[in-house]
Amino acid sequence: MVYYLPRTALRALAPAMSLLGLLAPGAGAQAPTPAPLTPAKILADAPPGAWRKVAPENLLMMTLAGGGRVAIELAPEFAPAHVANIVRLARAGWFDGTSINRAQDNYVVQWGDATEAKPLPAAIVANPPAEYERPAAGLAFDALPYRDAYAPRIGFVAGQPAAAEGNIAWLAHCYGMVGVGRSNAPDTGTGAELYAVIGHGPRHLDRNIALVGRVIDNMGDLAARRRGTAALGFYADPAEREAIVSVRLAADLPAAERPAYEVLGTDRPAFAAWVKARANRKDDFFIRPAGAVDLCNALPPVRKAGG
């Protein structure tokens, strides 16, 4: 009853250790000739101009008590009032000493002031508008030519996963996207309570919450946190919360301490080639290319600048 695919005769090529490397993105790049055009090889061969530098004004660095250093690229194109609040909070050092308070499996990790009583700086807009979507006009929307369950059009804007319908565009809740917690009323999220997506993209939140950016480094420091056992994944014991040492805008750090990242430009030929290769894997491991890729599985690659 089982449908057997044709077997290949590649086994002699497979060293014993490759059993452990079985899921290697681009592992085939080490395979004997002819070298397949893997996603990894496309990245390695991409010219410097294929990479876009992350502006230090849009780069938020969060240092955790355990040593983690999470990098977030902000998306002011979509949620300017929320991003402005977050920048003000960072500049005021407001997040310092707050904590990670929630880790709900296959959903979100959330951080901010656990007491909800810490006063906000005077400059904070207490009720920013509901920046959940915006006109598509004026955005450079690099479309992805594949189907999506949630939207008729998908792609990338300024390196962030996005979707559109008619003349409206919005950011998409993919793994690693950062959003602003809010209460039931749409204007109740100040930016003082943030979350990052840690599971399969909960895209039903799209157009319902303000997304403000994407984690571009050390996402594992958030995603690997022990799940909370109280309702919604909150930590039952305050001791389980990890303290946030600091949240700073990279632009505000001394030049010597300023991290620098590059993201593969979604308007560049190398990105198009990378997406196509991810959708049509052809290395020695893959038997049947998918022929497509989900929006959240095509997030632009990131590297340390100069790397």
Place this chain on the structure above:
Amino acid sequence: MVYYLPRTALRALAPAMSLLGLLAPGAGAQAPTPAPLTPAKILADAPPGAWRKVAPENLLMMTLAGGGRVAIELAPEFAPAHVANIVRLARAGWFDGTSINRAQDNYVVQWGDATEAKPLPAAIVANPPAEYERPAAGLAFDALPYRDAYAPRIGFVAGQPAAAEGNIAWLAHCYGMVGVGRSNAPDTGTGAELYAVIGHGPRHLDRNIALVGRVIDNMGDLAARRRGTAALGFYADPAEREAIVSVRLAADLPAAERPAYEVLGTDRPAFAAWVKARANRKDDFFIRPAGAVDLCNALPPVRKAGG
């Protein structure tokens, strides 16, 4: 330039603490009347017949040194030879004393014998066939009426996320799905090296690896593991590996120790109502229902039997 959604006048209803509960699936169930038909309410009201008992012969329990107890429902309909091998390994106690060896962020956690030298029991089929897809005929395929990037048809078979094209069906790499590590040759995965998906569903692996089941309890015990720093997320230091105390089939446990789970039957009206409510969230928090849901965001709910 920003498109402002209409604001609602719900703020007076929102208690201060709900800022922390902002992402609650079904949090609206506690809202004042009229109570919306939330996914949580549909589950709470589902009749006993809406729940399918997980057969103890298909339930694999993995106990970790740290106390985690991961439950996996096996899918023999799709990978009978691989599942038979895994059952033989569990019955032989072969996994006991092996370890979790890899945690690659937004991809997989993988376990088995880190040395790759532990002899397999004689009964193990060393080169099982490539059970990556099978004829759709003979399967009860409960279709999901939404778009998918990877396949023309999606749905559920025996509670597992699945896809189909023409007369061929296969299991889908959603969060929590368990697969068999292999080398480049399709018949090199014995079942002694397993992985679970811990990020956005890497559906490009569909039809390329044998999926054997789904984690139905304590997935967080796998997903929250510290990411490995060696290539592909392997642990650089063997001390980082978490030992596996035991892997047993529930049917082989003494009755008093046998966990019992129920999964919402995907052929039942309650499941259809739950999917529809997830696709069209209408509680006090949601402003704009998605109108659809991704296959991997509609995995059948699970509960302890009798719960």
